[in-house]
Amino acid sequence: AQSVTQLGSHVSVSEGALVLLRCNYSSSVPPYLFWYVQYPNQGLQLLLKYTTGATLVKGINGFEAEFKKSETSFHLTKPSAHMSDAAEYFCAVSVPTWNNRLAFGKGNQVVVIP
Amino acid sequence: DVKVTQSSRYLVKRTGEKVFLECVQDMDHENMFWYRQDPGLGLRLIYFSYDVKMKEKGDIPEGYSVSREKKERFSLILESASTNQTSMYLCASSLAQPPYEQYFGPGTRLTVT
Numbered sequence: 001a002q003s004v005t006q007l008g009s010h011v012s013v014s015e016g017a018l019v020l021l022r023c024n025y026s027s028s029v030p031p032y033l034f035w036y037v038q039y040p041n042q043g044l045q046l047l048l049k050y051t052t053g054a055t056l057v058k059g060i061n062g063f064e065a066e067f068k069k070s071e072t073s074f075h076l077t078k079p080s081a082h083m084s085d086a087a088e089y090f091c092a093v094s095v096p097t098w099n100n101r102l103a104f105g106k107g108n109q110v111v112v113i114p
Numbered sequence: 115d116v117k118v119t120q121s122s123r124y125l126v127k128r129t130g131e132k133v134f135l136e137c138v139q140d141m142d143h144e145n146m147f148w149y150r151q152d153p154g155l156g157l158r159l160i161y162f163s164y165d166v167k168m169k170e171k172g173d174i175p176e177g178y179s180v181s182r183e184k185k186e187r188f189s190l191i192l193e194s195a196s197t198n199q200t201s202m203y204l205c206a207s208s209l210a211q212p213p214y215e216q217y218f219g220p221g222t223r224l225t226v227t
Contacts, residue, residue, distance in 0.1 A: 009154065032212060094214040102216055
């Protein structure tokens with residue numbers, strides 16, 4: 001079965017500093033990978049996704065993620081945190097053999113310190 | 115833009131009541147999903163449907179049922195609400211082809227007293 005690991009439920013970052021959220025997955029077949037963001041009292045919104053091709057993927061709001069097959073990782077970064085980046089972030093994985101489902105990590109709550 | 119809408123943003127019900135949560139999507143997606151979200155537990159799949167009148171149990175189906183009579187609509191039913199079903203409920207939809215990207219509704223925050 002597919003699984004996704006996100007370490008550290010709460011992540012604090014200073015405004016202007018690098019945002020780094022780690023995501024590792026397990027899958028026996030090549031996965032599709034996603035990062036979603038959830039602002040307070042809202043649903044999840046897609047930040048970016050990896051399907052095939054270029055392993056460095058750029059998303060909305062200045063975020064990007066790199067797929068590293070050898071490390072089974074898909075870490076999310078943003079060079080300079082903004083107050084508006086305070087939200088919860090979820091990594092997710094899907095594979096063609098798993099009934100069209102997504103497996104989600106438990107999420108990272110990002111706090112931006114002024 | 116894909117639109118997934120949920121019938122209520124906030125709902126307060128009493129223990130033992132039958133509760134209906136409605137979800138509608140406008141992008142002709144084959145798949146629809148119901149999740150609940152609780153602090154520290156992330157998203158947990160309750161049920162999903164891959165076609166009209168078809169459903170499959172997710173990871174935590176106990177205490178819930180679903181209905182999908184039309185392609186665009188997927189309902190979650192709490193037959194007899196209990197306080198431990200107080201939660202945020204999220205509906206999502208996706209195409210039945212890779213990469214299976216899911217689109218989410220705004221959520222319903224249900225409180226059972």
